[in-house]
Amino acid sequence: MxxxxxxxxxxxxxxxxxxxxxxxxxxxxxxxxxxxxxxxxxxxxxxxxxxxxxxxxxxxxxxxxxxxxxxxxxxxxxxxxxxxxxxxxxxxxxxxxxxxxxxxxxxxxxxxxxxxxxxxxxxxxxxxxxxxxxxxxxxxxxxxxxxxxxxxxxxxxxxxxxxxxxxxxxxxxxxxxxxxxxxxxxxxxxxxxxxxxxxxxxxxxxxxxxxxxxxxxxxxxxxxxxxxxxxxxxxxxxxxxxxxxxxGELLPQPTIEERVDACLQHLEFSLSWKGPKLGLIEMRSHYSNYFKGIPNFKPLKVRLLTSNSQDEVLEILNEIRQLEFV
The missing domain is CATH 3.20.20.70 (Aldolase class I)
Structure with a gap:
């Protein structure tokens, strides 16, 4: 111990x-x-x-x-x-x-x-x-x-x-x-x-x-x-x-669902702790890492990084949830 x-x-x-x-x-x-x-x-x-x-x-x-x-x-x-x-x-x-x-x-x-x-x-x-x-x-x-x-x-x-x-x-x-x-x-x-x-x-x-x-x-x-x-x-x-x-065994990679859920929890607490404006802006540095390796993610990433609307970001995260990721 x-x-x-x-x-x-x-x-x-x-x-x-x-x-x-x-x-x-x-x-x-x-x-x-x-x-x-x-x-x-x-x-x-x-x-x-x-x-x-x-x-x-x-x-x-x-x-x-x-x-x-x-x-x-x-x-x-x-x-x-x-x-x-x-x-x-x-x-x-x-x-x-x-x-x-x-x-x-x-x-x-x-x-x-x-x-x-x-x-x-x-x-x-x-x-x-x-x-x-x-x-x-x-x-x-x-x-x-x-x-x-x-x-x-x-x-x-x-x-x-x-x-x-x-x-x-x-x-x-x-x-x-x-x-x-x-x-x-x-x-x-x-x-x-x-x-x-x-x-x-x-x-x-x-x-x-x-x-x-x-x-x-x-x-x-x-x-x-x-x-x-x-x-x-x-x-x-x-x-x-x-x-x-x-x-001694490797866990499977997190599913797209798990990635979105973790990102969403991070985002929600960021908004409540920092306020809606700063909370949204400071989350931008995390999105690329949460969704690294997802095919065709660039257009969604651009939208996440430029959105100033909480509702729009939640909508984009929901779109990502629907993607297939192997």
Whole structure:
């Protein structure tokens, strides 16, 4: 049984990655339905929370059916991280996660996210500030290092565990790699094999099929895996991975009916949570993934992406439901 503090996650949990502009409550709802064991919010700026920025505050929305759920924060200032943690704590998540892995320039330029990989003592201080500001379990998501010459994750893992984190998720790339090239899980395995490390270690990067999930589980010995991009428009990946690990058998591909139902649930919650206008607009980035591989989908896709009418979108989804898809 894998545990983060007192949170029980099963024998080999499958986690949903925190993804900016993706991992909002509507998206998390469908991922939970199809089997995600632990989910995280989009990352939230510690400075934004302290300033009471509307966008940052909206990301604190969590719902009981999502549990266990972690709220992820980022920042480069100890005091701001401590204050943000107290704000997060008050909203009642199951854990607090620190982002030390985001490679995006606008985050790194502020000395946050993956930028902290260049300053391990700062990483320790920031983590300590968060741990001291909450009774909730604190976890960290990070990368192998800043670049090829500074893959320091083994040292980082020990130091962060010593500071008090309860689990560590490692993306198998450096910051310089961004999302290019193949994720290297060998260092993730070395962290897991380190006799000093007793907290759960989760691997992240390139898991896009049940077969790869099982292969990486067996080869690298991690306690669980985190799935990000492969879940966008395809929440079915969670149930497929779990079934394959349990039985060695691949589930059949989701039917067109299931795809439409999942998309519809996502859309309906998006409309209710964000409002009819924004909810409709922000769903546009998901349609291509929900209906990937459907023959002659392009004309329907164009209509979905240009429609400003909820009724029209529902009508188009009903048309898709009637299509034959093998």
């Amino acid at each position: 894998v545990k983060i503090g007192d949170i029980e996650l099963g024998d080999f949990p499958i986690l949903l990655a925190p993804m900016e502009d993706v991992s909002d409550p509507p998206f998390r709802k469908v991922c939970k339905k199809y089997g995600a064991d632990l989910m995280y919010t989009e990352f939230i700026s510690s400075e934004g929370l302290i300033r009471d920025a509307i966008k940052s505050r909206a990301k604190l929305d969590i719902f009981d059916y999502e549990r266990p759920i972690g709220i992820q924060i980022f920042g480069g200032d100890e005091e701001a991280m401590a204050m943000a943690t107290e704000i997060v704590d008050a909203t009642g998540p199951d854990l607090v996660d620190i982002n030390f892995g985001c490679p995006v320039k606008k985050v790194v330029c502020k000395g946050a996210g993956a930028a902290v990989l260049k300053d391990i003592p700062l990483m320790e201080r920031l983590t300590k500030a968060v741990v001291k500001s909450t009774k909730l379990p604190v976890t960290v998501k990070t990368r192998l290092g800043w670049d090829e010459s500074s893959k320091n994750i083994e040292k980082v893992a020990e130091r962060l565990q010593d500071v008090g984190i309860k689990a560590l998720t490692i993306h198998g790339r450096t910051r310089v790699q961004m999302y290019k090239g193949e994720a290297d899980w060998t260092l993730i395995a070395r962290v897991k094999e380190n006799p000093r490390i007793h907290i759960p270690v989760f691997g992240n990067g390139d898991i896009d099929s049940p077969q790869k999930a099982l292969e990486y589980k067996n080869r690298y010995g991690v306690d669980g895996i985190m799935i990000g991009r492969a879940a966008i428009g395809y929440p079915f990946i969670f149930r497929e991975v779990k079934h394959y690990i349990a039985t």
